[in-house]
Amino acid sequence: MANYNTMEIMICVAARELEDGATVGVGTGAPCAAAMLAQKTHSPNLVIMFEAGGVSPILPEMPISVGDSRTFYRAVMASSMCDIMDTCSRGLVDYTFLGGAQIDMYGNLNSTIIGEDYRKPKVRFPGSGGANDFASFCWRTIVMTLQDGRRFVEKVDFITTPGWLAGGDSRVNSGLPPGTGPYKIITNMGIMDFEPRSKRMRAVSVNPGYSFQHIQDNCGFELLQAKDTLQTEPPTEEELRILREEVDPYRYVIGR
Amino acid sequence: MRVLDQSKGRLFTDPDPDKARDFFRSKSRKMESKVMNLSDAIAKYVHDGDYLAVGGFGANRTPIAACHEIVRQGRKGMAFAGKTATHDFQILAAGEVFDRVDVAYIVGLEARGLSPCARKYMESGRVEVCEWTNYGLAGRFRAASMGVPYIPARNILGTDTFIRSGAKIVECPFTGKLLTLLPALYPDVAVIHVHEADVYGNARIKGIMVMDGELSKAAKHLILTTERLISNDEIRRDPTSTSIPYYLVDAVCEVRYAAYPGTMAYEYFSDEEHLQEWLNVQKNQGEFREFLNHNIYDCPDHYEYIRRHGGTEKMNQLRQKELLLHKEISHG
Numbered sequence: 001m002a003n004y005n006t007m008e009i010m011i012c013v014a015a016r017e018l019e020d021g022a023t024v025g026v027g028t029g030a031p032c033a034a035a036m037l038a039q040k041t042h043s044p045n046l047v048i049m050f051e052a053g054g055v056s057p058i059l060p061e062m063p064i065s066v067g068d069s070r071t072f073y074r075a076v077m078a079s080s081m082c083d084i085m086d087t088c089s090r091g092l093v094d095y096t097f098l099g100g101a102q103i104d105m106y107g108n109l110n111s112t113i114i115g116e117d118y119r120k121p122k123v124r125f126p127g128s129g130g131a132n133d134f135a136s137f138c139w140r141t142i143v144m145t146l147q148d149g150r151r152f153v154e155k156v157d158f159i160t161t162p163g164w165l166a167g168g169d170s171r172v173n174s175g176l177p178p179g180t181g182p183y184k185i186i187t188n189m190g191i192m193d194f195e196p197r198s199k200r201m202r203a204v205s206v207n208p209g210y211s212f213q214h215i216q217d218n219c220g221f222e223l224l225q226a227k228d229t230l231q232t233e234p235p236t237e238e239e240l241r242i243l244r245e246e247v248d249p250y251r252y253v254i255g256r
Numbered sequence: 257m258r259v260l261d262q263s264k265g266r267l268f269t270d271p272d273p274d275k276a277r278d279f280f281r282s283k284s285r286k287m288e289s290k291v292m293n294l295s296d297a298i299a300k301y302v303h304d305g306d307y308l309a310v311g312g313f314g315a316n317r318t319p320i321a322a323c324h325e326i327v328r329q330g331r332k333g334m335a336f337a338g339k340t341a342t343h344d345f346q347i348l349a350a351g352e353v354f355d356r357v358d359v360a361y362i363v364g365l366e367a368r369g370l371s372p373c374a375r376k377y378m379e380s381g382r383v384e385v386c387e388w389t390n391y392g393l394a395g396r397f398r399a400a401s402m403g404v405p406y407i408p409a410r411n412i413l414g415t416d417t418f419i420r421s422g423a424k425i426v427e428c429p430f431t432g433k434l435l436t437l438l439p440a441l442y443p444d445v446a447v448i449h450v451h452e453a454d455v456y457g458n459a460r461i462k463g464i465m466v467m468d469g470e471l472s473k474a475a476k477h478l479i480l481t482t483e484r485l486i487s488n489d490e491i492r493r494d495p496t497s498t499s500i501p502y503y504l505v506d507a508v509c510e511v512r513y514a515a516y517p518g519t520m521a522y523e524y525f526s527d528e529e530h531l532q533e534w535l536n537v538q539k540n541q542g543e544f545r546e547f548l549n550h551n552i553y554d555c556p557d558h559y560e561y562i563r564r565h566g567g568t569e570k571m572n573q574l575r576q577k578e579l580l581l582h583k584e585i586s587h588g
Contacts, residue, residue: 028367051390052313052340053464060580064528065366067313067340069521069578072464080465081313082398085391089410108415112387118420120381126370128417129340129361133391136411159415174414175425175434252367 004235006188007254009207010144011037011243012235014097014186017142023047024095025088025134028066029253030144031097036062036247041239049093051130053079062252066130085130088137091177096134097142101125102156105201105221107143107163107182107194109135110156118158131161136176140183147187152219164199171199189215191232195224205230260434261425263418265386268335268356269307271405271439279442279476283503289455290508294481294557297507298325301445301477302334308354309337309397309475310344311448313466314366315518315526318344319449319481321511321558327351328552337443338362339393339467343518343531346371346538350548355383358441360390368531372538387420388412394467396441401473408435446475449514450500451523453482457505458491458498463521465499472500479507481514483523513562513571524574530565 004012007030014034018024020043026035032048036059039046047056052067057075065071072078087093100109111131115122135141141163145151163182165171172178181199185192190212191205202224203215208231216223235243248254292300302308308326312318323344335356338345342365348354349363350373363374377383388396391411399407412418413425413436424437448468453459459480461468472478480500485508491498513520517527517534537547555561562571576582 052316052466060583064368064526065314065316065342065519067316067464067466068519068526069316069463072521078462078464080469081390081394081467082470085394085411089391112416119385121379124363124375124378126361126364127338127359127387128389128392130390132389132415132417133411136413160417162414165414171414175410175436176413177410 002235002237002240004240005254006146008240008243009235010186010188011254012239013191013232014142014144015041015239017184018043018046018095021045022094023049023092024097025049025051025084025093025138026097028063030099032062033243033247033253034097034144037239037243040242040246049084049087051081051084051134053081053084055079055084062248085133085137088134091139093138095140095142096138097144098131098135098161099143099145100131100161102151102153103143103145103185104153104156104163106165106167106199107141107185107201108156108159108165109143109161109163110158112158112160114157128160135161137180139180141181142183143185145185145187147189147215147218149218149220152221154221164194167199168197189218192223200224202226203229205232207232208234257429258427259424260427263421263423265420265422266384267422267439268358268386269441269443271441273403273405273440276400276442277403285503287456287502290457290505291455291485292507292509294321294325294509294511295329297479297509298322298329301479301506302326302331304331305333306444307335309339309443309446309471311446311466311468311471312515313464314340314342315531317449317461317515317520318518319447319514320344320347320516320518321514322447322479322481323347324552324558324561326353337393337441340390342366343534346374346534349374349377352377357383358386358388358393360388360393365531365535369535371535373544385420386422387417389417392421392423392438393441394470395438397467397470397474399438399440400442401470404440406437406439409438410435412436441474443475445477445479446471447479447481448472448500449481449520451482452484452486453480453508454486454488454491455508456488456502457500457508458488458502459500459505460497461499469499472504477506478504479509480505481509481511483512483514483520485510511558514558516562516571517565519578523578524571525578527565527570527574
């Protein structure tokens with residue numbers, strides 16, 4: 001079996017979710033690496049969109065910012081924030097990849113504050129950026145994050161970005177477009193989806209070297225478990241070679 | 257139209273389009289030279305207490321020279337549009353220029369990390385915040401640019417981001433669906449960095465516009481910094497390339513490399529070492545104070561700032577990097 005690190009397996013697993021011809025709104029870092037890997041393996045026609053305006057670039061290297069010049073290098077269009085997000089709002093964007101400081105059992109994300117007092121927070125994080133917009137509009141939201149009991153919490157301090165809100169039908173009842181919502185959570189230990197009725201997070205696949213119990217032990221709420229939990233296929237030699245040599249040769253993302 | 261939910265955030269500007277029309281009625285349409293130096297433009301159009309917005313995105317085509325000048329001139333009590341504000345935000349936070357922020361993205365520098373000084377300022381309780389998103393602020397500028405008090409959208413529904421925003425949720429009179437209303441945002445002043453402009457302010461932006469099309473129309477006063485002044489003949493030879501027409505513009509300042517140490521597409525890439533130095537030095541208060549003196553307070557202008565960080569030679573390297581020539585050079 002190939003040797004790989006935490007970031008490498010998350011990126012390889014995430015890349016497999018993106019089918020050829022799909023559209024995806026991504027941020028920098030791991031999400032972008034996953035989209036680039038997908039483009040260089042099974043999805044040559046994947047359309048990568050960046051919120052600042054880049055449409056379908058041929059990325060010469062990993063962008064540092066979702067608005068830097070690499071995000072529209074040899075692109076089909078250098079557009080604008082409104083163009084990209086309008087396109088998501090119209091229903092033309094299939095996937096988005098997000099992260100966040102905290103996530104709860106319904107896939108709600110917090111990237112705004114930690115603490116009780118909104119006016120004087122213990123920790124101030126960046127806020128939504130485009131995350132709330134992407135997660136409101138794109139059909140399927142995929143979250144990549146480390147499996148950690150401080151990240152997977154019973155209740156997030158602030159819902160920056162909507163998941164399934166309070167579960168059940170609450171998301172669609174809030175007015176968010178029907179058919180959108182969190183799709184999968186990809187961590188270093190496994191893959192989760194959401195039970196269709198309750199919309200509670202559910203382990204569906206376990207990464208090599210881990211068990212369901214490992215995932216539960218690193219999760220601050222009770223996880224559901226799918227009937228037939230799968231074993232995640234480890235990264236192949238070919239995926240790792242492309243990731244290391246072509247996607248992230250300077251190890252900006254995978255080197256950490 | 258039935259209002260179904262109210263948010264708790266305060267609007268820092270008046271969304272009334274008729275008040276904005278009164279302002280725009282009196283704005284000069286004269287096609288005259290607006291060329292001035294940057295410090296004069298900041299002194300004339302950026303005032304204590306004003307609402308400020310800057311163009312670009314993060315550290316990309318952001319008017320960094322203008323941000324330094326605003327801090328150098330000691331502006332205070334401003335409101336600021338934190339629309340993916342990264343390096344610009346930490347500069348203005350270091351100068352404690354603003355005490356009200358509309359937030360889409362602040363305190364971070366994307367993949368580079370979080371700014372300690374910006375975080376500390378935002379965690380001090382001295383800054384009033386209203387929460388939005390990137391599309392939320394773009395929509396607010398779009399409403400202002402249309403001369404209407406709001407536009408509807410389908411983001412921020414169901415979240416704390418809505419609760420801490422200044423938006424309202426209504427029932428759509430056509431479809432019965434729930435919609436967010438984003439109130440128009442007319443900044444008192446905006447600064448946008450462009451690739452080329454003529455003396456009147458007809459300007460060209462190359463690459464992504466981010467939300468500068470909407471912002472340029474929403475702002476009451478608009479300062480342009482430009483990599484290069486070009487002739488009005490050149491503008492008229494190719495009007496398709498004009499991104500901003502002159503009548504939106506109040507000042508044109510030719511400042512080559514004004515986005516340094518950020519990226520200017522097709523011109524120069526970001527100086528990642530210097531941006532990292534910015535982040536690292538903030539860990540020590542004394543060193544940071546000295547660093548700010550060296551780079552902003554005791555630095556007469558942007559050209560001297562660039563000289564202190566490698567000058568023409570550095571800018572040549574960053575140009576090679578932007579054009580990906582460094583790859584050909586290292587392999588050739």
